[in-house]
Amino acid sequence: MGKTLAEKVFETHVVDKPFEDLWVLKLDTVFCHEITTPIAIADLQAKGMDKVFDPKKIKAVIDHVSPAKDSKTAEQGKALRQWARRQGIEDFFDIGRNGVCHALFPEKGFVRPGYALVMGDSHTCTHGAFGAFAAGVGTTDLEIAVLKGVCAFKKPKTLKIELKGALPAGVYPKDAMLAVISALGMGGGTDRVLEFSGPVVDSMSMEGRMTLCNMAVEAGGTSGICMPDTTTADYLWPFIGPEGEGLFATKDEALAEYSKWSSDEDAEYDRILGIDCSTLEPLATYGYSPDKVKPVREMGEVKVDQVYIGSCTNGRIEDLRAAAAVLAPEVRKGRKVHKELRAILAPATTEVYAAALREGLIEIFVQAGFCVSNPTCGACLGMSSGVLASGEICASTTNRNFSGRMGKGGMIHLMSPASAAATALEGRISVARISAAKKGGEV
Amino acid sequence: MKKLGGKVLFLDKDDINTDELIPAKYLNEDSKKALGPYCLEDLSAPGFDRARDLPGKGAIVSRANFGCGSSREHAPWALEANGINVVVAESFARIFRRNMYNCGMVAAELPKAVIEELFSRFSGQETVMELDAEKGEILFSSTRAGILKLPLSIGEFELAMVRSGGWVEFAAKRY
Numbered sequence: 048m049g050k051t052l053a054e055k056v057f058e059t060h061v062v063d064k065p066f067e068d069l070w071v072l073k074l075d076t077v078f079c080h081e082i083t084t085p086i087a088i089a090d091l092q093a094k095g096m097d098k099v100f101d102p103k104k105i106k107a108v109i110d111h112v113s114p115a116k117d118s119k120t121a122e123q124g125k126a127l128r129q130w131a132r133r134q135g136i137e138d139f140f141d142i143g144r145n146g147v148c149h150a151l152f153p154e155k156g157f158v159r160p161g162y163a164l165v166m167g168d169s170h171t172c173t174h175g176a177f178g179a180f181a182a183g184v185g186t187t188d189l190e191i192a193v194l195k196g197v198c199a200f201k202k203p204k205t206l207k208i209e210l211k212g213a214l215p216a217g218v219y220p221k222d223a224m225l226a227v228i229s230a231l232g233m234g235g236g237t238d239r240v241l242e243f244s245g246p247v248v249d250s251m252s253m254e255g256r257m258t259l260c261n262m263a264v265e266a267g268g269t270s271g272i273c274m275p276d277t278t279t280a281d282y283l284w285p286f287i288g289p290e291g292e293g294l295f296a297t298k299d300e301a302l303a304e305y306s307k308w309s310s311d312e313d314a315e316y317d318r319i320l321g322i323d324c325s326t327l328e329p330l331a332t333y334g335y336s337p338d339k340v341k342p343v344r345e346m347g348e349v350k351v352d353q354v355y356i357g358s359c360t361n362g363r364i365e366d367l368r369a370a371a372a373v374l375a376p377e378v379r380k381g382r383k384v385h386k387e388l389r390a391i392l393a394p395a396t397t398e399v400y401a402a403a404l405r406e407g408l409i410e411i412f413v414q415a416g417f418c419v420s421n422p423t424c425g426a427c428l429g430m431s432s433g434v435l436a437s438g439e440i441c442a443s444t445t446n447r448n449f450s451g452r453m454g455k456g457g458m459i460h461l462m463s464p465a466s467a468a469a470t471a472l473e474g475r476i477s478v479a480r481i482s483a484a485k486k487g488g489e490v
Numbered sequence: 491m492k493k494l495g496g497k498v499l500f501l502d503k504d505d506i507n508t509d510e511l512i513p514a515k516y517l518n519e520d521s522k523k524a525l526g527p528y529c530l531e532d533l534s535a536p537g538f539d540r541a542r543d544l545p546g547k548g549a550i551v552s553r554a555n556f557g558c559g560s561s562r563e564h565a566p567w568a569l570e571a572n573g574i575n576v577v578v579a580e581s582f583a584r585i586f587r588r589n590m591y592n593c594g595m596v597a598a599e600l601p602k603a604v605i606e607e608l609f610s611r612f613s614g615q616e617t618v619m620e621l622d623a624e625k626g627e628i629l630f631s632s633t634r635a636g637i638l639k640l641p642l643s644i645g646e647f648e649l650a651m652v653r654s655g656g657w658v659e660f661a662a663k664r665y
Contacts, residue, residue, distance in 0.1 A: 065664070066646040082517050083562065089520070096662060112518070119518035126520075169561040169585060185563035185589035187657050195665040199647075199657070201584075233505050234555035238584055267558065269584055336505055428514040428560070449509045449559060451532035 049311025051205040052272055053240040056180040056308070060163045062197060071199045072180075075162040077192045079107040080148050083167030085126035087190035099134045100196035106157055107131050108140040110148050113423040116431040146396025146422040149173040149261060149359035153253070154398055156286030160275035160308040165189065165198045170359050170446065171270075172241075172263040176256035177283075178275035178308045180240070183264060203269045204317035205310070206231075206239040210247035212325030217482030219369060220255035221361055221444065221463035223247065224262045225330040226322055229340035237267035239317060242310065247324045248273055253282040254365040261360045262446050265337040275305040329478040331442075331462040335450040343466060343478045351460075352439040354390040354471040355453075357420070358427045361444035361464050362395030364402045370468035371408040372484035374415045377472055383416040385474030391433045393420040415471070429453045442470040494596055494621040494652070495576050496548015498630070500613035503535040506552055507559035508586060512568040514560070525564055526571030537614075549576040549619040551608050557586025557597070566590050576621050578628065580605045591651040592658075596621060598628065598642055611635045623652045 050058070056072075063071040084107070091097050099105055107127055115121035124142070131139035140151060149170050152158060160178035165171060167189040174181035184198060192198050208227055214220075227241075241263040248256065256278075260271025273279075280287075280301045287294045287301055295301040329343045356362070356370050370392075384390045392412050394400040400422060403409045412419055426433030427445040429452055435441055437456025444467050448459040462470070465481040473479055510533040512525055519525055530540055550556075550569070556579040557565060566589050569577070576596045590597040598621070600608075608630060617632040623644055631637045644652075654660045 063665070066650065068645075069647045071665070085520065086522070086563075090658065094658070094662070117518070119520065122520060123518060167561060167563075169559065171561075183561040183585055185561055185566075185585055185592060187563060187589065187592035190658055191661040191665070195661060197661070197665050199661075233558055234581060234583070237555070237581065264559075267555065267583055428509075430514050430517070434515075447507075447509070447559060449507050450534065451513055452509050455513070455532060 048315055049313035051242065051310040051314040051316065052178060052274060052308055053180055053203060053205050053242070053270065056161060056163050057202055059161070068201055069199050070202050071197050072163045074164055074192055074196050074198055076104050076106060076157060076164045077196070078148055078152055078164065078166035078171065079105060079127065079189070079193065080111055080168060081109045081123045081127040082111045083186050083189060085123050087186045087193065088126060088130045090190055091194060096194055099136070099193050102135040102137070104196065105136050105193060106138040106152055107136055108145050108148050108151055109142055110145055110151070111424040112431050113145055113421065114142050144397060146399065147359045147362060147424055149257070150363055150395035150399065153177065153257065154396055156283060156291065159283065160279060160305040165192050169264045170261050172268060173257050173261040173271065173359060175260040175263070175270040175272035176253060177279055178273060178305065180272065181270050201238060203238050203240045205242050206236055207242050207244060207316045207319045209245040209319065209321045210243065210324050211245050211321055212247065212323045214247055214324050215327065217329055217465060217478060218327050219463040219465060220251060220258040222327055222330045223322070223324055224259050225332065225340045225461065226327055227320070228262060228266045228338050230320060230322065231266040233265065233336055233338045234267045236263060239268055240270045240272050241266065241268040242272045244274065249276065252365060253278060254363045257363070258360055262337070265446060274309045277302065280305065329463060329466045329481065331460045331466065331476060332448045333460065335448060337446070337448055337461060343462065343476055346476045349440065349460065349476040351388050351442045351470055351475060353388060353433065353435060353441040354384070354467050355426055355433055355441055355443040355445065356391070356464050356467050357393030357395060358424065358445040359395065360446040362393060362399065364399050366444065366464040367394060367399065367403050367408050369484070370464040371411045373465050373468035373481050374472065375411050378411050378414045382472065384471040388471065388474055390417045390471040391420055391426065392417045393425060393432065394422055396422050426453055442467050442476055494623060495619040496573065497546055498612065498617040498619045499543055499547040499550045500609060501535050501538060501550055501552040502609060502613065503552065504554040505558055506533065506556050508557055508562050508565040509559055511557070511565035512562065517562060517564055522567035523571050525568040529568035529572050544572060548573055549578065550574055551605065552577065552579045553605060554580040556582050558583035561585045563589045563593070566593050566595055570595065576619065591648050592656050594652055594655040596623065596652060598644070600640065604640065611638065623649055
């Protein structure tokens, strides 16, 4: 019997099985942010264990509230900053050099095929896009992860999700993932790794794969995972090739090495879910859970107060391109976002922001009347920079539509960046003109 | 081992998420205790009145996929700050379940039919739960509905966490 990629990562990283079905894995890297880490640091200090297992393997960022919005969040930033200095953590990304963790760390080349990694954040599953086992954990698990470089898991089963066909014009990885979550339900992937495969994934960029894996947790999944391929090697090349760490002389060498991080043909899956993407259309959520999904066409007249484009789900450069491609033709005609709504763009990282400037995208957003914010998680979880008032409705490219998530009494409809841009123009949930926007997001 | 359980809060809803257990706007608090007053602030569940129902409780009985969403350990901490150290449900989200045991608290699964029986027999009455992790037993009682004793299957790891007080105590010595 063959093995799945996730099983291979488990078997190569296990250092202890203290109890039946509890696998303690050696971690290749541990990521930290300012919301869930400071209490772990304080607890380690109180216990006289203020150390880290390896400062080179720990990466830290201030991202959830950046810049600080009040004294309490400033203290959280300070706690993380001082800890990084004290422990000699060189890869610490402070305000101005930062970005949303699950966009920033891949961009820095910190995630590699075959890695096992954790972070005190549920969307850590994003990093599985590189062929890694990446799981969100709580503060206690994080505390031991930074101290000892290990984390314990029940060995997850793997659920294979085959995305067949091809995405039609106007339909994006976000739509495909909403269809997956709708099919699985919110608990359908619990204690499972969600392995994405099929022609749609094969032809998808790393950004698109990260969008898929990012929302694995919305179906309860422990990690998303995709097989490393040439797209993965191309993305990582600046870090692994001769210009970077020099791990490989050629991409073929890298691919040969990474190919071992693939599921075997005869691997055993808990379940196989096939979705024909050719028949998909733009989707959005309704209600207060991410598995409540229907075609935008069937949403009816939903007047929107705020449009939000950003987050670890859809704040990457491709997402900005797709939204700008919808806006650009209208902006050229002098049109702006609907006068009865406000629209916010938060590029996911400083580098995404810089690329969007270089490509002229920021100008399109500004001319359209978007408030262009700095990189932060902010509004996605209702902490800052775009919190809703009671009774307000937001069309958002984020990942959760829970009641109160973006502000008490607010309602969130999740959708793709292209759909969010169309909605911003129309003032109600809409996909007008998105299939006409040039493929690849050219503006 | 510390006393587990107490007066029961029945929450008749699937998919109660960690944003409902503790909204993100309070994640800037720097102590676990400070979270107490905000626990369940955004929860809307059939028959649930926070001001009336939360004070004095020691345990929760709920439905499927309890604790889904964010990884925030602030969720178990907010429960603990209110004196709640056991949640019994049909199923749990992975991270929440682990966070509970990592803190030496209990997230116990019972079959759907048993949860249904608990709701129909005990909810709406003052009900007390006592959980004995060593014996693998949960006891529910109320004046009107009497006593219901149920077997609890608790894993080796989970029992070790309840005994040791959590993962830090266990792992810091072992690794």
